[in-house]
Structure formats: structure tokens, C-alpha cells
Amino acid sequence: xxxxxxxxxxxxxxxxxxxxxxxxxxxxxxxxxxxxxxxxxxxxxxxxxxxxxxxxxxxxxxxxxxxxxxxxxxxxxxxxxxxxxxxxxxxxxxxxxxxxxxxxxxxxxxxxxxxxxxxxxxxxxxxxxxxxxxxxxxxxxxx
Numbered sequence: 001x002x003x004x005x006x007x008x009x010x011x012x013x014x015x016x017x018x019x020x021x022x023x024x025x026x027x028x029x030x031x032x033x034x035x036x037x038x039x040x041x042x043x044x045x046x047x048x049x050x051x052x053x054x055x056x057x058x059x060x061x062x063x064x065x066x067x068x069x070x071x072x073x074x075x076x077x078x079x080x081x082x083x084x085x086x087x088x089x090x091x092x093x094x095x096x097x098x099x100x101x102x103x104x105x106x107x108x109x110x111x112x113x114x115x116x117x118x119x120x121x122x123x124x125x126x127x128x129x130x131x132x133x134x135x136x137x138x139x140x141x142x143x
Contacts, residue, residue, distance in 0.1 A: 003027040006105040008096050011068035013111030019142045021079045028082040033069045034092040093127040108137045
């Protein structure tokens with residue numbers, strides 16, 4: 001049995017949710033979804049951070065991802081005791097890594113990126129590769 005499980009959910013990979021529902025009941029599941037920022041949004045976030053000391057800004061178009069996160073949380077709440085949902089904005093790898101460092105989960109579950117080209121291993125979208133190299137937590141990659 002796992003006490004804390006962190007799930008990186010992009011809103012597309014339902015296999016991650018199915019995998020978690022097959023696990024024995026966990027004490028707490030943390031589901032994080034990260035909305036990637038465009039270049040203009042990155043500049044806007046940086047300006048707010050520097051001039052207003054506000055790092056909580058999120059883009060306004062997170063509606064569909066937020067709905068998918070709520071649905072995933074509801075699916076997981078049927079099987080597990082506590083489900084915490086988090087919606088972050090920024091680089092997916094950096095945001096997931098921050099949460100890993102904060103909560104120290106027993107298990108991290110991520111979905112496999114759909115990019116299978118060799119060059120895609122270097123892209124920022126393949127967080128499962130970066131997490132497997134840097135995370136000290138157990139990592140499961142689900143197709």
C-alpha cells in the first residue's frame with residue numbers, strides 16, 4: 001500500500017486513471033495537471049513575479065484542462081480516500097518536480113508521451129524521461 005501517490009495528468013491519458021483505480025487503496029493521491037504557457041504568457045508571468053511578487057498567476061484558458069482534472073479526481077475518489085487536485089501553469093517537468101520535492105510521494109505515475117520520434121526525447125514535453133533520470137521516488141510510466 002502506498003501512502004502518497006503523485007499523478008501527472010495531462011487530460012488525455014486515461015490509462016493513468018485506470019492504472020490508479022487498480023491499485024490498492026492509497027492514503028492520499030495528488031493529481032497535478034500543468035498548463036503549458038506560450039511565450040507571451042511566460043513574459044507576463046515573469047513580470048508579475050518581478051514587479052508584484054506574485055507567482056500565482058495562471059492563464060485564462062485553463063477551462064478544459066480544469067474540467068478534465070475535476071473528472072479525473074471524481075473517478076479516483078471512488079476508489080481512494082483522499083484525492084487532491086492541483087492545476088499549475090508553466091513547464092510541466094519543473095512544476096511536477098516542485099510538487100515531488102514538496103510532498104515526497106512513495107510513487108509517481110506519469111503517462112507516456114505520444115511523441116515517439118527519436119528527437120522528441122530532447123523536447124520538454126517528454127517529462128517521463130526527465131523524471132526517470134532525476135526523481136528519487138518510484139516512477140511508473142503508463143501507456
